Amino acid sequence: MTSPTLSDVAQAAGVSYATADRVINNRGNVAAKSIAKVREAVEALGYVRNVAAANLSRSRVYRLAFLIPKGSNAFFNRIRDHIERTADHLSVERVTAEIIEVSAFAVAGLQDSIINLVQQDFDGVAIVGLQGKQLEEPLAALRARGVAVIGLVSDLPQEFRSAYIGIDNIVAGRTAARMVGMAHAGGSGSIQTFVGSMDARDHVERLQGFCEVIANDFPQITVCDPIMTKDDAAVLLSQTRAILADKPGTTALYNVGAGNSGLVRAMGAAPSKRPFCVVHELVVHSRQALQDGLIDLVIDQRPDVEISRAFTVLRALIDKRNLPPLPDLMPTIYVQDNLPADPLTDTMKAQDS
Amino acid sequence: MTSPTLSDVAQAAGVSYATADRVINNRGNVAAKSIAKVREAVEALGYVRNVAAANLSRSRVYRLAFLIPKGSNAFFNRIRDHIERTADHLSVERVTAEIIEVSAFAVAGLQDSIINLVQQDFDGVAIVGLQGKQLEEPLAALRARGVAVIGLVSDLPQEFRSAYIGIDNIVAGRTAARMVGMAHAGGSGSIQTFVGSMDARDHVERLQGFCEVIANDFPQITVCDPIMTKDDAAVLLSQTRAILADKPGTTALYNVGAGNSGLVRAMGAAPSKRPFCVVHELVVHSRQALQDGLIDLVIDQRPDVEISRAFTVLRALIDKRNLPPLPDLMPTIYVQDNLPADPLTDTMKAQDS
DNA sequence: GTCATTTTGATATACGTCAATCATTTTCTG
DNA sequence: CAGAAAATGATTGACGTATATCAAAATGAC
Numbered sequence: 001m002t003s004p005t006l007s008d009v010a011q012a013a014g015v016s017y018a019t020a021d022r023v024i025n026n027r028g029n030v031a032a033k034s035i036a037k038v039r040e041a042v043e044a045l046g047y048v049r050n051v052a053a054a055n056l057s058r059s060r061v062y063r064l065a066f067l068i069p070k071g072s073n074a075f076f077n078r079i080r081d082h083i084e085r086t087a088d089h090l091s092v093e094r095v096t097a098e099i100i101e102v103s104a105f106a107v108a109g110l111q112d113s114i115i116n117l118v119q120q121d122f123d124g125v126a127i128v129g130l131q132g133k134q135l136e137e138p139l140a141a142l143r144a145r146g147v148a149v150i151g152l153v154s155d156l157p158q159e160f161r162s163a164y165i166g167i168d169n170i171v172a173g174r175t176a177a178r179m180v181g182m183a184h185a186g187g188s189g190s191i192q193t194f195v196g197s198m199d200a201r202d203h204v205e206r207l208q209g210f211c212e213v214i215a216n217d218f219p220q221i222t223v224c225d226p227i228m229t230k231d232d233a234a235v236l237l238s239q240t241r242a243i244l245a246d247k248p249g250t251t252a253l254y255n256v257g258a259g260n261s262g263l264v265r266a267m268g269a270a271p272s273k274r275p276f277c278v279v280h281e282l283v284v285h286s287r288q289a290l291q292d293g294l295i296d297l298v299i300d301q302r303p304d305v306e307i308s309r310a311f312t313v314l315r316a317l318i319d320k321r322n323l324p325p326l327p328d329l330m331p332t333i334y335v336q337d338n339l340p341a342d343p344l345t346d347t348m349k350a351q352d353s
Numbered sequence: 354m355t356s357p358t359l360s361d362v363a364q365a366a367g368v369s370y371a372t373a374d375r376v377i378n379n380r381g382n383v384a385a386k387s388i389a390k391v392r393e394a395v396e397a398l399g400y401v402r403n404v405a406a407a408n409l410s411r412s413r414v415y416r417l418a419f420l421i422p423k424g425s426n427a428f429f430n431r432i433r434d435h436i437e438r439t440a441d442h443l444s445v446e447r448v449t450a451e452i453i454e455v456s457a458f459a460v461a462g463l464q465d466s467i468i469n470l471v472q473q474d475f476d477g478v479a480i481v482g483l484q485g486k487q488l489e490e491p492l493a494a495l496r497a498r499g500v501a502v503i504g505l506v507s508d509l510p511q512e513f514r515s516a517y518i519g520i521d522n523i524v525a526g527r528t529a530a531r532m533v534g535m536a537h538a539g540g541s542g543s544i545q546t547f548v549g550s551m552d553a554r555d556h557v558e559r560l561q562g563f564c565e566v567i568a569n570d571f572p573q574i575t576v577c578d579p580i581m582t583k584d585d586a587a588v589l590l591s592q593t594r595a596i597l598a599d600k601p602g603t604t605a606l607y608n609v610g611a612g613n614s615g616l617v618r619a620m621g622a623a624p625s626k627r628p629f630c631v632v633h634e635l636v637v638h639s640r641q642a643l644q645d646g647l648i649d650l651v652i653d654q655r656p657d658v659e660i661s662r663a664f665t666v667l668r669a670l671i672d673k674r675n676l677p678p679l680p681d682l683m684p685t686i687y688v689q690d691n692l693p694a695d696p697l698t699d700t701m702k703a704q705d706s
Numbered sequence: 707g708t709c710a711t712t713t714t715g716a717t718a719t720a721c722g723t724c725a726a727t728c729a730t731t732t733t734c735t736g
Numbered sequence: 737c738a739g740a741a742a743a744t745g746a747t748t749g750a751c752g753t754a755t756a757t758c759a760a761a762a763t764g765a766c
Contacts, residue, residue: 053722174690185538337527406752
């Protein structure tokens, strides 16, 4: 009934507890033969380390850090909120999480932050990453100290992190395109796209996926060149107004990046039959706009799921355990009818998406 | 730095460890004054019970049971698979889950199964429920024995369970309607609906939500009376064929229930411009059909998420802990582009959805 | 004030693992 | 075969809680 202990394993293997322990925690100085015997006994008895006892013994605490871009971006506010809540709840299991703010989209700043990390001894770190050779060395140093490192939302150089938690942005763009295509019901149309910056990898990927699907499966629809917005709501406001006024043939709008409050404001004053609108990330503005019927779809990456997964994965990495079966993170489609009553999106005083 | 132990609390409260323990585990025979002192000390120090130590001490095991309908229904196969995998992974934390099959949609059978449950001492039970006065008494008996009871996918009588984990089916129906409406791009149309049984509460609710939205927001579209299918693929095959042949004005199909392999087969032989198709639950057939472009949308309730949440909630209930912040479960919309590469839906040898 | 009752204190063991120590045995080297 | 090196055994004290026991003190009833 009760599961075997390490003593049972030692006995079954015909070695002492000390030797079994040396094998299990690979402390070295064990003959190959003994290792084999212990491994077999583990198999035979189905021994699994009692994590509760282990954690108790070494009075383990999980010190985690999250590197998140500074600023009032609504999406990252949501992320920060989720981290705090999850950490709060996980305090019972001796998990602490520290949010470290880094300047947004600046490789140099991120590099500094990672270097600082090396001193403090965290057990695991989740980083909203950037691509950049300069990050490789500090990341390697971190991991050399036994710190678990994962990329969050936006990936790090692949070789230098243990996992990436986030969506595939090409898929996100394809999904948006599929929905826009459907909404044309076989008719022709013209889509205006908005992009924050062509330097942001996620933006480029979304646009790429979007164009692929439209070109392949909806050849009667054309995609106009993207308008650059710098994720600035003011730009989106004026540009959207201009399009509504000057390009009445526009059947759909797709904003790949942030700044949706501007787009929504323009929509509020749109003529009766406005274009079909798709944006990313469910935050206060986009949520409200969906409910009010000012936009039609929100493609969301479920930051709540991402955060809870980040905690799970980091802990598993730290314990050197196997990961649970985790289904891929896929972009979620929201319409006004399947909005979650998520307190986090409601209570937020954030400026923008 | 290190968190306070119960001994610290006792000391701070000016009582002995024994008394502090009596308060914490409400063992009785404690003066009101002492209780107050201990409570204050707990507050002041921010004491939280070390779950690892507690579980170790009482060599806690969580014995869980899942009552799932028998049969080869692809959706419940998926559920069963997820339960096994999750249990497997949670074995490290001394969680065991037993799947108990009950005859589908039979209140009497479910009643018997619940009565049997009372004898075996499970710590928690998740039940794919039915409504019925006959269930109330055995459920009450279960809970009287200190067993945590939750409803899964389909609810139990509200007073007799601690939580319900599943989607709101009215919302699911509304979501389907929103998508179908969009796909008409303002044009008129006629939708054929399919229902397994008007006795199944989830089916009725989905249909209700669907009709609401179409009537309110898409008045130019009509919804035909539902065809009864008993979730039988053969019925769906023949009926869909008939509609494709005899009612060319049909612009969309919506199947509220199961049996989609029939619908998909009929679609495979459909004329060039087939109606827009929406079905429920992502399983082998529906997934394949999406990829092949034979149907357009799948509304899914994410059984993987439901199951993992069931485990989380049951354990929290058993430990009498607070629940983590859990966002509502909302129906998920799949198109061919945002399909998860979920091994569970792929490897399944299930017959039907 | 006595006696019964309730409340408190002091203390011990078990839970399974980690980590360390020290003595002893086995294996390797030349 | 001696001596060094490697491997093993035996044992112990944390870690923080649960749970039990027994004695001692405080409280209540009359």
